[in-house]
Amino acid sequence: MEALGQLAGGIAHDFNNHLTAILGCADMLRHRLQDPALREMADVIANAAGRSSELTHQLLTFARKSPLGRTEVDVHELILEVTSILKRLVDGRIAIQLRLDAPACRVAGDAAQLHNALLNLAINARDAMPDGGLLTFVTELCAAPASEEGSGGRWVRIRVEDTGGGMGEETRKRLFEPFFTTKPSGRGTGMGLAAVYGTVARHRGIVQVSSSPGAGSAFVVALPLLEPDDLSRWQDVSRE
Ligand SMILES: Nc1ncnc2c1ncn2[C@@H]1O[C@H](COP(=O)(O)OP(=O)(O)O)[C@@H](O)[C@H]1O
Ligand SMILES: [Mg+2]
Incomplete structure (x- = not known):
């Protein structure tokens, strides 16, 4: 990759x-x-x-070559912005549900890129539910993932869930590859999740998926929280 x-x-x-x-x-x-x-x-x-x-x-x-803005980003505000756009992009048969439970949700990074990443996940969820269904955004705090163990600090987990057709092993393995798509040409470019992958990596986060055919999908983006006195995180991000 x-x-x-x-x-x-x-x-x-x-x-x-x-x-x-x-x-x-x-x-x-x-x-x-x-x-x-x-x-x-x-x-x-x-x-x-x-x-x-x-x-x-x-x-x-x-490719993580686009300039990365550095601001304090409120993940909950971001999700509210994304859902207000989404309402115009999905038809009435898809219900959107928010469970924004994380008691803290500030991260350091690029609001526009994170916004695009969440929108990409949501649009994929929409595409997976042509006959309608439920699209849910969930946030909660979590521990640092195993790959970041030792870094301490709290993380916020954003889960984008759908009740759509899900996917098999073959698709799941290739999801994040640029230009990988199962959609007819003209509908999909295969760049959505590749961009999500780049954005999340750039924010020192991880993205994971769980899905099986017929059982819907859940994409989880975990990002390190920006704690009130956490200046080192700012410097980390700004070094790029
Ligand atoms: N929520 C989802 N449910 C089922 N399949 C999905 C979901 N999200 C992504 N996929 C699969 O991953 C592929 C790649 O997604 P993406 O990179 O966004 O490209 P595109 O949406 O243009 O096809 C999709 O074509 C689809 O097969
Ligand atoms: Mg897509």
Whole structure:
């Protein structure tokens, strides 16, 4: 995954520069061309370049090459923001439930990236429930995961659960790979969870999934809490 990240990051970075040129020129053409048919072509170019640029950003997030903001992020506020957007993206057959039980929920990091990560998880949950179901966000405090043992400190766990179709072992093993998707082309890019993986790693967190076919899925993101007097955590994050 590390090597893949480096390779992807290098390509995505160059790619992004080329896309900026394409987007800029298409935009200029769009404004200067008189012929509606030609203007429409410029639109097609600009839209395709825009979608590619979105993909490259996700690739850069996976590769941990996108700049990381450093602020105090309130996880509960973030979840409320995500659910207010979600209400417009899911139909009435999906109920959204919040159980924000963590008594502390501040972490250090990039609110926009964490927001995207939670939104990606929620949109996958939506896609897994085409006939409706229940999407639940749960937060609770937890101990540091085994890989971080010794680091002490409290962690907050965010669980995004759905009652959808779940997934088998084959899918579960490849979930976080960039461009891995089981959705028809045009529906899925396979970059959502790759970006989630990059974002969570960048925040010194871990992401895990439990799921089986027909039994729904639960994605768990665990992040180290920003304690009131925890300055070292800030420095850790800012070193990148
Ligand atoms: N909540 C979920 N329930 C079932 N399958 C899921 C869920 N989340 C992700 N997946 C599987 O993981 C794959 C990769 O997800 P992702 O990286 O977000 O890409 P995409 O959504 O574009 O396919 C999906 O195509 C799907 O097979
Ligand atoms: Mg997705």
